[in-house]
Amino acid sequence: MSFKIPYGRQHITEDDVQAVVAALKSDFLTQGPRILAFEQAFAQYVGAKYAVAVANGTAALHLCALAVGVEAGSKVITTPITFSASANCVGYCGGEVVFADVDPKTALLDIEKVKVLLEKSPKGTYQGIIPVDFAGYPINLEKFRQLADEYELWIIEDACHAPGGYFVDSKEQQQYCGNGLYADLAIFSFHPVKHIACGEGGMITTNDKVLYDQLVQLRSHGITKSPGLLRENHGGWYYEMHNLGYNYRLTDLQAALGVSQLQRADERIARRREIAEKYDKAFANTSVGVMPMPAQQGVHAYHLYVIQVNDRKGLYDDLRQHQIFAQVHYIPVHLQPYYTQFGWKAGDFPQAEQYYSRCLSLPMFPTLSNEEQDFVIEKVLKFCQ
Incomplete structure (x- = not known):
């Protein structure tokens, strides 16, 4: 018997195919109701209050960096053992990436090495930390949150590898990757070899309503039609651009596939x-x-x-x-x-x-x-x- 075995492979079922076909036959191919359905289902799956679907995991990282205020002069700590996007998102916003070494037992960002970086610099030198749940193994964000609070840092959890993973906190509670209890924001990827395959796609989760509202605008050119946010209102067609955003939207076709994949x-x-x-x-x-x-x-x-x-x-x-x-x-x-x-x-x-x-x-x-x-x-x- 001969084999040809890749390191990863998507699994598309007939249910997945029919979900996409139904989307193709619907009134919306993009910006339709399946986006919200996917967001709500995914937020429930990881235990977060809010989820924002975007074009891919890299777009998710970029929008998170924008939302927490990374800019020229910002210094952000992350791990060298990750895909380059975890670091690149800081550069996209003009910030500076500072690496810290990994724990040899897990290949995850070593909190002791991060402490050394923070202790040898005045408070305010660093703005945030981007820990990565590398390979799907969850980093202990409770400990990172305590450190981040001491130094007034935000945390973006790169959980692209880890939907369904969790660590056990000091209260013996299971803390699922992306649930937003310890990280300000978390991001996921729906690349074909990931747990949930949408072809491409990403998701941001958070428990912070202010960040959520900001992300929803940023993924769609910085534009809003929400009546409560408009400064004027000329009629049903009216919208306003409040921020310099991007076209980082997910399509309804991908969202339909994501909802179907999430069920398994x-x-x-x-x-x-x-x-x-x-x-x-x-x-x-x-x-x-x-x-x-x-x-x-x-x-x-x-x-x-x-x-x-x-x-x-x-x-x-x-x-x-x-x-x-x-x-x-x-x-x-x-x-x-x-x-x-x-x-x-x-x-x-x-x-x-x-x-x-x-x-x-x-x-x-x-x-x-x-x-x-x-x-x-x-x-x-x-x-x-």
């Missing part, structure tokens, strides 16, 4: 955890390391299943020879040529760089069959023995 989100995350458990058992007591290390206080959403091996390039190439298309997540952002021009260099963040040198993301998606996973495990262990 719990079932799919349960399957991701089954796959992870099987990998965990297969790699226990072998030279294959697993990220995050066991006994951390969080429940993983498993967008990615990341292993650590000594000969990462060798294993990557060997798996491709067998039509297993593992991937690397991520090249540290501070080592990208764009960011090295600002003075970042190799050696700045040893834990992030060590993680990168050994990381590999194995196939992880709900429709991965048992036979396919057995094949992946067999080839990994054979190479690493």
